[in-house]
Amino acid sequence: MKTFVNVKSVITLLLFSIIISGCSALKTLDNITKLQFKIDSISDFEVQEIAINAKSQLCDFSPSEILKLVQAFNQEKLIASFTLNIDVQNPNASENNSNNLNLEIVEFPWEFYFNDKSILSGNISEPIKLSSIEAQDKIGLQIYFNLFDVISNNNMNELLKTSLELGGQHSSTNKVSLFAKPVIGTFIGNITYPDKIKIVDYEFR
Numbered sequence: 001m002k003t004f005v006n007v008k009s010v011i012t013l014l015l016f017s018i019i020i021s022g023c024s025a026l027k028t029l030d031n032i033t034k035l036q037f038k039i040d041s042i043s044d045f046e047v048q049e050i051a052i053n054a055k056s057q058l059c060d061f062s063p064s065e066i067l068k069l070v071q072a073f074n075q076e077k078l079i080a081s082f083t084l085n086i087d088v089q090n091p092n093a094s095e096n097n098s099n100n101l102n103l104e105i106v107e108f109p110w111e112f113y114f115n116d117k118s119i120l121s122g123n124i125s126e127p128i129k130l131s132s133i134e135a136q137d138k139i140g141l142q143i144y145f146n147l148f149d150v151i152s153n154n155n156m157n158e159l160l161k162t163s164l165e166l167g168g169q170h171s172s173t174n175k176v177s178l179f180a181k182p183v184i185g186t187f188i189g190n191i192t193y194p195d196k197i198k199i200v201d202y203e204f205r
Contacts, residue, residue: 032103032184032191035130036089036204039176040138045082045167047147047160048072056169058160073156078147082167084112084178086139089204090130103130105139106190107183112143114166115175120145127185141178173201 045052050065061069072078092103105128111121120143130137147159165172178199183192197205 032092032186033193034091035182035184037139037180037182037197037199038087038089038204039173039178039199039201040085040087042167042171042173042176043083043085045080045163045171047078047080047163052163052168053171054169055164057164058157061160069160070156073159076146076148076154078159078163079144080147080163080166081142081144084141084143084176086141086178086199087204088130088137088139090135090137102187104128104185105130105182106185108139108141108180110141110178110180112141112145113177113179114150116177117150119150176201 043053048068050061050068055061069078088105090103105124108124108128109121110123112119122141124139124141128137128139147163148154151159151162164170166176179196180199181193181196183190199205
């Protein structure tokens with residue numbers, strides 16, 4: 001009879017643990033759609049394969065670089081390429097959280113805006129695994145477009161000035177935004193955000 005009571009107690013404790021664990025897991029699943037994103041920086045900015053991260057003014061371009069840019073300008077084809085770095089804030093990550101989920105961003109359809117004008121759209125090429133320990137991860141999006149599509153006043157100086165503002169020595173992302181609709185992979189399947197998120201550089205969203 002005493003043995004039966006002990007077994008019953010163990011079963012009760014196990015059921016209680018399962019319920020508590022299940023509630024915690026459900027809370028963690030709820031946090032999946034609470035991932036937040038923020039534009040961090042622009043890196044590796046190039047115009048016609050000319051790196052400009054160390055340049056701050058037009059006179060920083062060498063004569064050979066100017067010649068290359070003028071030739072491209074005459075063809076109305078000044079190609080800019082860079083990496084847009086996105087910070088990801090993960091409320092699920094914690095060293096002390098036994099219910100950490102192995103999450104990954106399986107899709108990240110995005111639309112890039114400059115000065116509130118849609119320039120380019122794309123998606124990640126492969127899933128991005130999120131750390132279960134670090135509360136913040138990074139996504140690097142490869143952006144590639146013709147500067148003639150950005151500036152209505154197609155003036156050489158204005159086009160290069162815009163490039164320096166975006167990717168030069170004193171670059172800024174205050175004119176850049178991103179709309180995205182993440183798809184998060186979990187052990188129960190993919191979870192798609194219900195709405196697009198407008199990602200900016202001054203706060204997590």
